[in-house]
Amino acid sequence: MYLVKKNKQGKWIVIAKGNKRASKAFDSKLDAIAYATKKSRDEDTSFRVEDSESSSSKTKLWVLLIVILLVALAVLIFLFATGKIKFQFPKEEVYTIEFVDNGHGTAPTEIKEVNTLPDPLPVLENVEGWEFKGWYFDEGFEKEAKPGDPISKDTKLFAKWLEIKPSVVEEGELAIHFLELGNYYAGDCVYIKAGDIDILIDAGSRAASSTTIHNYIKEYCTDGKLEYVIATHAHEDHISGFVGTNSNPGIFDLYECEVIIDYAFKNTSSQISSSYETKRDHEVTLGAKHYTAKDCVEGTNGATSKYTLTDSINFEILKQKYYYEKSSDENNYSVCMMLNYGDNHFLFTGDLEKEGEESLVEMNTLPHCKVFKGGHHGSKTSSNEVLLSKITPEVVCVCCCAGSSEYTDNVDNMFPTQDFITRIAKYTNRVYVTSLAKYTIASKNGKEYPKVNGFESMNGNIVVTLDNDGNVVTMCSNNDTILKETEWFNSTITLDGEERKMRIWPSDGK
Secondary structure, eight states: OEEEEEOTTSOEEEEETTOSSOSEEESSHHHHHHHHHHHHHHTTOOEEEEOHHHHHHHHHHHHHHHHHHHHHHHHHHHHHHTTSSOOOOOOOOOEEEEEEOTTSSOOOOOEEEESBOOSSOOOOOOBTTEEEEEEESSTTOOSBOOTTOBOSSOEEEEEEEEEOOOOOOOTTSEEEEEOOOSSSSOOOOEEEEETTEEEEEOOOSOTTHHHHHHHHHTTTOTTSEEEEEEEOSSOHHHHHHHHBOSSSBOHHHHSEEEEEEEOSOOOOOOHHHHHHHHHHHHHHHTTOEEEEHHHHHHTOTTOOSEEEOSSSEEEEEOOOGGGTSOOSSGGGGOOOEEEEETTEEEEEOTTOOHHHHHHHHHHSOOOOOSEEEOGGGGOTTSSOHHHHHHHOOSEEEEEEEETOOSSOSOGGGSSSOHHHHHHHTTTOSOEEEEEEEEEEEEEETTEEEEEEEEEEESSOSEEEEEOTTSOEEEEESSOOOOGGGSHHHHOEEEETTEEEESOOOOTTOO
């Protein structure tokens, strides 16, 4: 192998591979190549020409190009800095949202320069005879507008209203209202009217629900005073409405509260529970009396276990062991209350779980109950046989959004769960549910499930009272269909190619 190259003296030399000295030097490149060609043939090898001039020329060309680019960049920076040129980036498109009230209430001011719907969307106050049910993109109310939905043009949103049926409740009677809360999250809020006395048990499910709650109960609580407030435990879906938001004042802001009864313990350190306690304590500075459930059952700090509402109506804070000892489950701290109307009884247990229900049965003599608020939104872990066998309920009202994937993608465990239904069916078929989830089929971990994306009324706001014979009368704002006869309960859903029913009523059920 030979190398032909130019040395420092300008001669073209031929060097054999491995040698430091040239075999021969030439004045001409061609002569050197000719010599290398001959030597390669004679020795059956090859040769290579190293053209240092070509390599140097390429290097010089790259250097020149880099210099030109740096000069051009410097000129651009100078022109930009002196304002001689300006860079203009494409502007994000923004639009205007107009709200149409459809003849009821007062439409909010239009919102300008946005490309998504606000979160939260404005909530209109109910007007006499009409209840606000949300915003829609069309006048036919087929496409519901949800917070955060993107928009690509100037948009009108139309308010949907539901005509409210005349109330069957006459002044002076007992009426219990299980409220919808304006979203697809599970949550409790029960309003009780006993003569002139107003009671509120819980205020879920989100802080903005306070406006929905207020719009409803102000039709009944006309003096702005809640004589009794019970906050069962420190979870958001039971207390956030007491707190509210900057644009949705909380129940503690909107009403004078005379007596507040709440949990003896909590595990959570959530911001909402701290905010609840701050606002509760402010109510106390304004004159409210505050007792824990433990205070009530022990009769300490001015509390009592039984409160008289009218000559024939009272309520009692029931005993259970988690007023005295800690539980790993926040739900077990729930305040439990029995409402008594003569010999008729109505039970409220918050989100009490099985261990709490067992202690409730052990520590109290529980009677047959006309109405039971389904424990923990109809979960599989509450409303157990140990409790149901004692109270044998005639009517069960469940505060939840049926079929919502809020907590699980397992269809059987979505509220109200199949286990809950199987246990309740032994005692009654008069089961009512406030709200119903809208959904789309989505996939998670390779499995399909119905993913919640909105809500509508199932029974709606549920009102229960008694007729002159002591029978439970129900009146619901949407319809009075019992759960097992609803379209949702009997519908089928196809997931991963397999068809199944949403829920099954047991063959030996009522």
